[in-house]
Amino acid sequence: MEFTTPERRERPSRAAAPKSFKDPESDSDEPIVPRFCSMSSTGSRVIQVKDETAHSSSDPAIKTSPLATINQSTVLKKRSSSDEEANSPNKKVRKIVLKTNKSATASNNAATPQPAPPALSHIEVSPSGNLSEIQSLHEGLTFLQERISATLHTTRFAVELDAAKKKITSLERQLLEASSPDDSTSKLKQCEKKLAMSLDRNGRLLDDNVELTRRFKETRAYADELRVEMAAMLAEKDPNFNDAFKVTDDEVERIWGGIRYQIFAFVAQVLTVKPYRKAAPREAEHSVVEALKKEQKKDIHLADFYFEQYIWKCLVRYIFQGEAAIFGGPAGRVFQLFCLDISKIDCESMPELSRVKAHTANLLNEQFDQDNNREVEGIVQKLKNDLAIFMGSDEEDKAEEKLGNIVSKAVKLNSYFLKSRAFFVTDWDTDDEVDNFDDLIVRYKSGKQGGEPVVGVQISPRLSKIGNADGEFFKSANAMVIYKPMVTLNYE
Incomplete structure (x- = not known):
């Protein structure tokens, strides 16, 4: 805004007033509004107020200002002067510039029509009315600022209201769509259809799972059978497991019968003395010697x-039942006991175990060492010492040789038993066979004629075979008797 005054002559005694009044201690570019002092009735000034901001009077939110138009000039009275230059036509125009902050409303005026500022009526400047006029101007500007703020608030509220109306409209449309009975029924039917399809699919999957499980079990069983057959075929081709020693039943019976005859001949030829005041050797087992002397005196x-019987019991105990280490080096005795334990059970793996047994026995048979030899000699010396008092003086030297032959044959036959794929078992159990004398070899009968027969002395054990030389038929029910036990019968 600019305030203009009529031109007047410059007085030489006074300096011209500056066009813009500023505070020398302030950094602001805003001009200082001067206070008007008393002027004479001969001088006059015109105050022009210009508003550079355009407003639209068509906005209903803007109320008409009660003030008059600001663009009208105000004629002020001339200031009285006592100088001679007071009537001079050459007078300098004095301007008072009032700057307003238009940047705050510039952005809002571009989007929203602004109301016309209230116009200031022509005010005649008088010494007493300067302060009131400036005060009126300040009130007008304050009112203008309030209206601009109200317009901005109204515009922002209108935008938010429009967005809220759009959102409400969208929600109402969605609510109408959701509340439509036809649409809900259709969606419900679709869900029911999908559920039925899902249940049907699950049922088919369960049926397929049962079928696949059954097929898997059948396939696994078939694979196990093939694996066993392949293992058997590979085992037959493997030279390490096909070197089993095969011994026939006739050969076993022949060797066993030879041992039996040698024992019979030894007793008949060597043990012919009835001891009287004859002491047994110190190394002899005196309990055995006394028992034999008692039986000799009895009958x-x-x-x-x-x-x-005593010689057979020593052979079975120390050789065929593995109590003495007469085979396979340090591990031979343990291996023989293991084979005897296996022969007492029935299992599906007996063919494989028989192959392992035969192969291992072949390896251990080559490990016969001095310890095994000493064990064999120990058996011979034990028999000789226990039977020494029943020998004739001329037979003692030959007795050791004859007993050595008997023990050697038994050791050789035992190695045949271990190297074969069949399992050979010796036992003394004949109590269940009392009524069936066809399974016994009766060497002697005594007692009353026509009486009830009872087994008296069981001379030798029974020799049985489980399985065959080819590693088959290992059921204990299929055990075959190779040699029957020898006994005596007493009729009571």
């Missing part, structure tokens, strides 16, 4: 059978 006819 001279049965004494030879008790001698044979």
